[in-house]
Amino acid sequence: MEATESVMDDRPNRFPLTNECHHYTRRQDVDWDIQKYWAQRYSIWSLYDEGIHMTDDAWFGVTPEPIANKVAEDLRGLVPSSKSVLIDMFAGAGGNVIAFALSEQWSTIIAIEKDPSVIACAQHNAEIYGVVDQITWINDDSFSYLSNNLSSIDPTKTVVFASPPWGGPGYTSDEIFNLHTMAPYSIKQIHEACKGIYSALFLPRTSDLRQIAKLAPEGKKVEVVQYCMEGASKALVAYIPAAV
Ligand SMILES: C[S@@+](CC[C@H](N)C(=O)[O-])C[C@H]1O[C@@H](n2cnc3c(N)ncnc32)[C@H](O)[C@@H]1O
Known part of the structure; x- marks a missing residue:
């Protein structure tokens, strides 16, 4: 394991890199369970060599850049132009x-x-891409943030x-992924948190479509898009209109 120092950054609203944040350049520094992700680093981050930092756990959940770009494009195409605020x-x-x-x-x-x-x-990574x-x-905890800021979130302008987290790499073993038992947050808990707000949920490719369909508000439909790289689906996104 590579030793990393905590890098202090005294610019306002900047969180300092910690000992958990790494930019691995040598395979031998990378823990065995993330080596397969690190081997795909340039498919995940085209600017990896500019100094992209990750925690070891973040490798399991990061969305590869080509998929993230396509989701960003699709989301904009699906939501009305009145939406101008995006909460991740x-x-x-x-x-x-x-x-x-x-x-x-x-x-x-x-x-x-x-x-x-x-x-x-x-x-740090957003700075590398020039968008920090x-x-x-x-x-913060996003559930607390959403409930504490409900009065200042305008659902006509906002998309969530x-x-x-999908509960760790084990999710791939399920033929149909049960979104009700997804850990640590079930689909219901996430859907409740953004009730009344248009939401786009990034979920396992084998997610139970019947469970997703039940999230459609009365008289509206949910769009589900599978996102593939190198011929295989990596994830789906359910685009869910806000309930009136
Ligand atoms: C699957 S990863 C997100 C990956 C991200 N879309 C990307 O491309 O890098 C899920 C993240 O949610 C964070 N997380 C889990 N529970 C949270 C909560 N209640 N509030 C805010 N963040 C949370 C975890 O620490 C983890 O970094």
């Missing part, structure tokens, strides 16, 4: 939120991430993007 509930190391910022389609982008080391990586200042960074 689970920003992780920044895969999706950087793509949303690069799309230049949102006047306000709010990235929420509860892990201080992970949000520090996300900010286009994003408002919130180091959520790429929650």
Whole structure:
């Protein structure tokens, strides 16, 4: 394991990189369980060599750049032009939120991430992509943030993007992934948190479509898009209109 120092950054609203944040350049420094992700680093981050930092856990959940860019494009195409605020509930190391910022389609982008080391990586990575200042960074629990800020969130202007944890790499063994038992947050808990707001949920490719269909508001339909790389689906996104 490579030793990394905590790098202090005294700019306002900047979270310092910690000992958990790494930019691995040598395979021998990378833990065995993330080596397969690190081997794909340039498919995940085209600017990896510019100094992309990740925590070890973040490798399991980061959205690869080509998929993040396509989701950003699709989301903009699906939501009405009145939507100008995007909230990313689970920003992780920044895969999706950087793509949303690069799309230049949102006047306000709010990235929420509860892990201080992970949000520090996300900010650092956003700086590499030149979009760090286009994003408002919130180091908090996104459920608390949404419930505490309900009065200032205008549902006619806002979209919530959520790429929650899927419960670890084991999710791939299920033929149909049960979204009700997804850990640590079930689909119901996430859907409740963004009730009344248009949401886009980034979920396992084998997610139970009947469970997703039940989230459609009366008289409206949910769009589900599978996102593939190199011929294989990596994930789906359920685009869910707000309930009136
Ligand atoms: C699947 S990852 C997100 C990956 C991200 N879309 C990307 O491309 O880098 C999920 C992230 O949600 C964070 N998280 C989990 N529970 C959270 C909560 N209640 N509030 C905010 N962040 C949370 C985890 O720390 C993790 O970084």
